[in-house]
Amino acid sequence: MAVAARKAGRAGSGAANKTKQALNSPQFEKDQDLHAYREMLLIRRFEEKSGQMYGMGLIGGFCHLYIGQEAVVVGMQMATKEGDQVITGYRDHGHMLACGMDAKGVMAELTGRRGGLSKGKGGSMHMFSKEKHFYGGHGIVGAQVSLGTGIAFANRYREDDSVCLTYFGDGAANQGQVYESFNMAELWKLPVVYVIENNRYAMGTAVSRASAQTDFSKRGVSFNIPGEQVDGMDVRAVYAAGQRAIEHARSGKGPYILEMQTYRYRGHSMSDPAKYRTKDEVTRMREEHDPIEQVRRRLLESWKLSEDELKSIDSRVREIVNEAAEFATHDPEPDPSELYTDILLEAAR
Secondary structure: OHHHHHHHHHHHHHHHHHHHHHHHOOOOOHHHHHHHHHHHHHHHHHHHHHHHHHHOOOOOOOOOOOOOOHHHHHHHHHOOOOOOEEEOOOOOHHHHHHOOOOHHHHHHHHOOOOOOOOOOOOOOOOOOEOOOOEOOOOOOOOHHHHHHHHHHHHHHHHOOOOOEEEEEEOOHHHOHHHHHHHHHHHHOOOOEEEEEEEOOEEOOEEHHHHOOOOOHHHOOHHHOOOEEEEEOOOHHHHHHHHHHHHHHHHOOOOOEEEEEEOOOOOOOOOOOOOOOOOHHHHHHHHHHHOHHHHHHHHHHHOOOOOHHHHHHHHHHHHHHHHHHHHHHHHOOOOOHHHHHOOOOOOOOO
C-alpha cells in the first residue's frame, strides 16, 4: 500500500505540474501561432518524407526522425536572437530546419549528394552551417555537450553576448562528460542552456529503468545549476521557458537546464520496431498531446482561420518538401576527389 501511495503521489504531482504549466503558458499572438504552426509542420512533413525515402533505399546509414518533438526546437528558436548557436545529437533534422537551413540542402545531405550541407559527406548525423550558427548533429552520444560548452566558453572569451543551446537526450544525460561540462560551465559562468529532450526512451529503454534520478531538471543540483521541467509538447510553454533560460545565461549568471518532457512517435531510428511500448500509448500521445494539433486548434478556434487557409499552409509546406526530395534525388553524387577535402585546416601564422 505504501508503494501504491507513493506511485499515486508521483502521478498526482505530475498531473499538478502539467496543469500548472498549462496555466502558466503564455498566450501567443496570431503571428506567433502561425509561425510555430508552419515551422512545426515543415519539420513533420520533412521527416515523413525522409522516412519514405529511407524505405525506398534513397537514404543510407542511420536515420533518426524527430516526429512528435517539433515543439521543442521551434519554441526554443523563437526565444533566441541572431548569433545564438545550436548544437545537438543525431536526431537533428528538425533543429536544422528550425535554424533556417535550406530543406534542399538538408535532404541532399541525407541522400549523399553534392548539394548537401556537408557536400554529401556527412549524412543524417553530421551537417553544419556556420551561416545559421548550427554546429552539428553528432553521432557520438553526449559528445555535443562538451562541444556546446566549449562554444559557450568562446562566447564568454569574446564577450559577444551569444548563448549556445546545447541539446541532448535522456540517454545522453547519463554520460560522464555531461557532468564534467556542467561543472566547468557553472564554475566559469558560461552562457549555455542545456536542453534535455526527454522523450521517455533512450533507444529502447524506458527512463525509469535506466536513470536513478528521473527528474532531469535536477541533474545540475550538485553544481548549483538551476533547472526546470517543461511541457515539451506545448510550443508556448517551451518558448516561455526558453526566454527565461536564455536570459539567465546571457546576463552572466551561467548555465541553465531545461528538461523538455516530449515524445517521439517513431522508433529510435528507422531500424527500430519500437516493440518496447504499446500502440495505445503512442496513439494516446498523438490524440491528446500532439504539438501541431494544439496550435491548429488555436488557429481555428481563437484566430478564426478557415480549414481552407490551413490546408493552403500544409500544401505549401508539402511543396517545399517535395521540391527538396526532387532536388536530392537528381543532384549528382560528390566527386571522388572530395574524399581529400575538408580534412585539414592550416592555421595562419
